[in-house]
Amino acid sequence: MDGVLGLISERGEDARQARIVEVLVEAFDELMRADPVAFRRKFRKMAAAPFAFYRGSACLFYADMAEDTDPWADERTSRVWIQGDLHAENFGTYMDSSGTLVFDVNDFDEAYLGCFTWDLKRLVASVALMAWSKAISDDDIAHLIGTYLKAYVRQVRSFADNPGDEGVRLNLDSTEGVLHEVLLRARLRTRIDLLDSMTSVDEYERRFAHGAGVRALEEDERELASAAFESYLDSIPSSKRFGGNTYFVKDMVGRSGFGIGSAGLPAYNVLVEGHTQALENDVVLSMKQGNVPAPSRIVDEDRIRGYFENEGHRTAVSQRALQAHADPWLGHTTVRDKGFVVSELSPYSSDLDWSELTEPSEMDPVLDYLGRATAKMHCVSDSDSEQTLVDFQSEEAIAAVITDDAEFVRSLTDFAMSYAQQTRDDHKLFVDAFRGGRLPNV
Numbered sequence: 001m002d003g004v005l006g007l008i009s010e011r012g013e014d015a016r017q018a019r020i021v022e023v024l025v026e027a028f029d030e031l032m033r034a035d036p037v038a039f040r041r042k043f044r045k046m047a048a049a050p051f052a053f054y055r056g057s058a059c060l061f062y063a064d065m066a067e068d069t070d071p072w073a074d075e076r077t078s079r080v081w082i083q084g085d086l087h088a089e090n091f092g093t094y095m096d097s098s099g100t101l102v103f104d105v106n107d108f109d110e111a112y113l114g115c116f117t118w119d120l121k122r123l124v125a126s127v128a129l130m131a132w133s134k135a136i137s138d139d140d141i142a143h144l145i146g147t148y149l150k151a152y153v154r155q156v157r158s159f160a161d162n163p164g165d166e167g168v169r170l171n172l173d174s175t176e177g178v179l180h181e182v183l184l185r186a187r188l189r190t191r192i193d194l195l196d197s198m199t200s201v202d203e204y205e206r207r208f209a210h211g212a213g214v215r216a217l218e219e220d221e222r223e224l225a226s227a228a229f230e231s232y233l234d235s236i237p238s239s240k241r242f243g244g245n246t247y248f249v250k251d252m253v254g255r256s257g258f259g260i261g262s263a264g265l266p267a268y269n270v271l272v273e274g275h276t277q278a279l280e281n282d283v284v285l286s287m288k289q290g291n292v293p294a295p296s297r298i299v300d301e302d303r304i305r306g307y308f309e310n311e312g313h314r315t316a317v318s319q320r321a322l323q324a325h326a327d328p329w330l331g332h333t334t335v336r337d338k339g340f341v342v343s344e345l346s347p348y349s350s351d352l353d354w355s356e357l358t359e360p361s362e363m364d365p366v367l368d369y370l371g372r373a374t375a376k377m378h379c380v381s382d383s384d385s386e387q388t389l390v391d392f393q394s395e396e397a398i399a400a401v402i403t404d405d406a407e408f409v410r411s412l413t414d415f416a417m418s419y420a421q422q423t424r425d426d427h428k429l430f431v432d433a434f435r436g437g438r439l440p441n442v
Contacts, residue, residue: 004064004065004067004068004069008064008422013425013429016425016426016429017429017430017432017433017438019063020057020060020426020429020430020433021433021438021439023057023059023060023063024057024059024060024439025439025440026059026297027059027292027294027297028059029441031265032440032441032442033441036441036442038256039441039442040442042056043056043434043439043442046430047427047430047431047434049133049427050129050133050420050423050424050426050427051126051129051130051133053423053426053427053430054087054125054126054129054423054427055085055087055089055126057426057430058084058085058110058122058294059294059297060426061122061125061294062118062294062295062297062298063297063298064419065115065118065121065298066298070115070117071411072115072116072117072401072402072408073115073117073401074397074401076392076394076397077115077116077117077397077398077401078114078115079113079114079115079299079304079389079390080113080114080115080116080378080390080394080397080398081111081112081113081318081321081322081378081381081387081389081390081394082111082112082113082114082115082116082118082119082295082378083105083107083108083110083111083119083322083377084108084109084110084111084112084114084118084119084293084294084295085107085109085110085122085294086105086119086120086122086123086126086374087122087123087126088123088126088127088130088354088370089126089351089352089354090105090106090107091103091104091105091106091351091352091370091373092104092106092182092349092350092351092352093106093182093183093186093348093349093350093351094106094327094346094348094349095346095347095348096169096323096324096325096326096327097240097325097326097327097328097382098325100169100171100325101171101172101183101186101187101348102169102170102171102183102325103170103171103175103179103182103183103352103369103373104169104170104323104373104376104377105322105323105373105374105377106349106351108315108318108319108322109290109291109293109315110291110293110294110295111293111314111315111318111319111321111322112293112294112295112296112299112304112314112318113295113299113304113389113390114295114298114299116378116394116398117412118295119374119377119378120149120152120374120412121412121415121416121419123148123370123374124145124148124149124412124413124415124416125415125416125419125420125423127141127144127145127148127367127416128141128145128416128417128419128420129420129423129424130354131144131360131363132420132424134358136360138417140360141416141417142413142417143360143364144360144363144364144367145367145409145412145413145416146409146413147364147367147368147371148367148368148370148371148374149371149408149409149412149413150371150405150409151367151368151369151370151371151372151375152371152372152374152375153375153402153405153408153409154371154372154375155168155371155372155375155376155379156375156378156379156395156398156399156402157395157399159375159376159379159380159395160393160395160396160398160399163393168372168376168380169324169325169376170183170369170372170373171183172184172187175369176365177365177366178352178356178357178362178365178366179352179365179366179369182350182351182352183350185350186348186349186350187348189347189348189349189350190347191280191281191282191283191347192280193347194284194345194347195279195280195282195284198269198284199251199271199282199284201279205250205279206250206251206271206279206282207250207251207271208251208252208253208269208271210253213255213256214253214254214255214269215253215254215255215256216253216254217252217253217254217268221254222252224335224336225252225268225270225287225335226249226252228287228333228334228335228340229249229252229270229287229333229342231333231334232287232331232332232333232340232342233247233331235313235316235331235332235333235342236328236329236330236331237384237386239383239384240328240330240384242275242328244275244276245273245277246272246273246274246275246283247272247273248272248273249270249271249272250271250272250273250282251270251271252268252269252270252271253268253269254266254267254268255267255268255269255286255288265288265289265290265291266288266289266335266338267286267287267288267289268286268287268288269284269285269286269287269345270284270285270286270287270342271283271284271285272285283329283344284344284345285329285342285343285344285345286342286343286344286345287333287335287340287341287342288340288341289311289312289335289338289339289340290310290311290312290313290314290315290332290338290339290340290341291311292311293311293314303389304389307389309332309339310332310334310337310338310339311338311339311341312332312333312334312338312339312340312341312342313332313339314339315332315339315341316330316331316332316341316342317385317386317387319343320381320382320384320385320386320387321381321382321385321387321390322377322378322381323377323381323382324376324380324381324382325382326382326384326385327343327344327346329342329343329344330342330343331343352366375395378394378395378398379393379394379395379398
């Protein structure tokens with residue numbers, strides 16, 4: 001920790017600002033050239049606050065991690081499946097493939113192989129940033145981070161001691177307090193509510209409604225996207241494939257307006273028949289171009305890079321490796337030789353609203369749950385996971401390197417506090433560079 005942050009400090013503000021610009025341009029140049037308006041919007045969102053900047057600059061975090069020395073990284077723990085952009089707002093609810101409403105990690109766009117501590121460091125630094133913005137004291141921030149890390153270590157050791165214990169998940173039966181309320185709210189959501197917000201029914205058939213962020217497709221593009229969807233069907237594991245007319249395409253549109261992390265990435269929404277011909281059972285799928293994951297920029301290994309057909313394939317494989325009961329609609333395809341990931345737009349999605357949590361006593365039990373969820377992600381994969389890149393038990397490897405729990409917690413807490421301050425400084429430098437026109441092509 002002292003190594004990377006010490007180097008940043010020694011180089012000075014001008015050098016750090018130049019580094020920020022260099023990393024952002026290297027990561028996003030192709031997309032910025034393709035859609036400068038989307039990136040101006042992304043960068044203006046990032047300029048709003050340090051946490052927003054942190055969310056949109058995972059590439060900078062990994063550029064810093066490339067210079068970091070990690071005592072918990074060995075041959076195994078440095079190459080496990082990681083979520084890649086694990087911050088406090090990347091958790092939420094969804095209905096898993098077993099029909100259970102769960103609270104878990106819900107974004108796998110940056111998933112890759114790397115050191116397990118990268119996920120933990122990115123999460124605890126986000127907690128430090130968020131708690132600082134609520135004027136929570138350093139002592140309380142350290143306690144909150146400790147709660148998360150201790151819960152993570154306990155759960156990893158539990159998985160190591162009880163192999164095959166895949167039943168651990170955060171659902172209505174295993175949660176209390178704020179997370180339980182989030183799950184209850186998600187339970188009230190219905191598929192018809194989602195459909196009504198995105199579609200309309202005309203002459204007894206449902207079609208997408210056209211509005212902000214929705215683009216009608218010309219015939220040539222529709223044929224291209226339809227062919228890609230047909231190809232996607234071959235990527236669904238046979239055990240997860242539905243029968244009947246489930247995958248019959250009823251409508252398809254272009255889509256834009258995704259979050260900070262997906263700026264400039266082409267996407268389509270696909271309306272399919274669902275399990276029956278009843279209109280309330282129609283399903284909305286997202287078919288989105290996969291991005292280059294931030295961790296891959298510093299994990300330069302042909303063994304890993306060559307394993308994936310494209311970024312859509314990488315996203316789908318990674319999600320199945322990181323979830324115990326992955327989306328049965330999850331798959332991948334290509335459009336104009338670019339990899340796309342396909343997944344359901346879940347009607348039961350509900351995010352944790354951190355703005356409602358203002359006191360450390362409210363945040364503490366939530367972070368305990370998040371620690372457990374992170375451990376589950378690192379240690380338990382879907383039964384249909386096809387990956388062969390990690391051929392060992394992650395929980396055993398991770399438990400083996402954490403020989404001193406107190407030192408582990410202390411070190412990552414120190415990192416979180418220092419990196420959160422660095423991010424606040426970086427945010428100011430980024431805003432100055434953006435306002436001064438030093439970010440090209442936007």
